[in-house]
Amino acid sequence: MKRSTIDIWVGLFVAAGLAGLIFLALKVSSPNKISDDETIALTARFDNIGGLKLNAPVKSAGVVVGRVANIVFDPKRYQAAVTLKVDKSIPFSKDSSADILTAGLLGEQYIGLETGSDEQNLKNGDNITITSSALVLEQLISKFMLDKAGENKTAESPSN
Numbered sequence: 001m002k003r004s005t006i007d008i009w010v011g012l013f014v015a016a017g018l019a020g021l022i023f024l025a026l027k028v029s030s031p032n033k034i035s036d037d038e039t040i041a042l043t044a045r046f047d048n049i050g051g052l053k054l055n056a057p058v059k060s061a062g063v064v065v066g067r068v069a070n071i072v073f074d075p076k077r078y079q080a081a082v083t084l085k086v087d088k089s090i091p092f093s094k095d096s097s098a099d100i101l102t103a104g105l106l107g108e109q110y111i112g113l114e115t116g117s118d119e120q121n122l123k124n125g126d127n128i129t130i131t132s133s134a135l136v137l138e139q140l141i142s143k144f145m146l147d148k149a150g151e152n153k154t155a156e157s158p159s160n
Contacts, residue, residue: 038087038088038089039066039085039086039087039088040085040086040088040122040123040124040125040126041069041083041084041085041124041125042083042084042086042092042122042125042126042127042128043081043082043083043084043125043126043127043128044081044082044084044098044111044127044128044131045074045077045079045080045081045082045127045131046079046080046082046100046131046132046133046134047079047080047133048080048133048134048136049071049080049082049100049109049133049134050100050102050109050133050134050135050136051108051109051134052068052071052082052100052109052110052111052134053068053071053108053109054068054069054070054071055067055068056068056108056109056110056111057110057111058084058085058086058110058111058112058113059110059111059112059113060090060092060112060113060114060115065086065087065090065113066084066085066086066087067084067085068082068083068084068085068111069083069084069085070082070083071083082111084098084111084128086113088124091115091121091122092113092115092121092122093115093116093117093118093119093120093121093122094116094118094120094121094122094126095116095117095118095130096113096114096115096116096122096128096130097113097114097116097128097130097131097132098111098112098113098128098130098131098132099111099112099114099131099132100112100132100133100134102134102135109134113128116130
């Protein structure tokens with residue numbers, strides 16, 4: 001009889017632990033959404049978006065100010081057109097810039113907004129014209145390897 005009481009308590013403890021893990025997983029995976037009434041839609045075009053995904057954060061000074069709402073390929077410009085939903089209570093100037101950044105060395109990608117000095121602010125439907133594409137780690141490694149190979153060929157070739 002004593003053994004079954006311990007088994008019941010252990011079972012309840014394990015069930016509570018699993019419920020806590022499921023709660024935390026759901027809390028982390030569903031980002032806080034800002035309603036459409038509180039946002040403006042902005043578009044930014046990038047040559048390469050790397051691993052940017054829908055609902056990726058849009059940050060300014062490290063603070064989340066919006067989310068990526070849509071990503072489409074523009075066949076006329078051969079660029080990715082990214083639609084951002086940004087909190088309309090935060091004014092960004094017309095000459096603001098958007099960069100695709102990475103959280104940590106191999107972390108998820110997000111868009112960093114930096115405001116400029118223009119007195120006019122971005123409005124719903126405006127385009128962010130100053131953009132910087134994602135740095136792709138594989139491209140950086142490839143460029144580094146090719147540069148090193150070129151240096152080695154130059155050093156090995158006899159000079160006349």
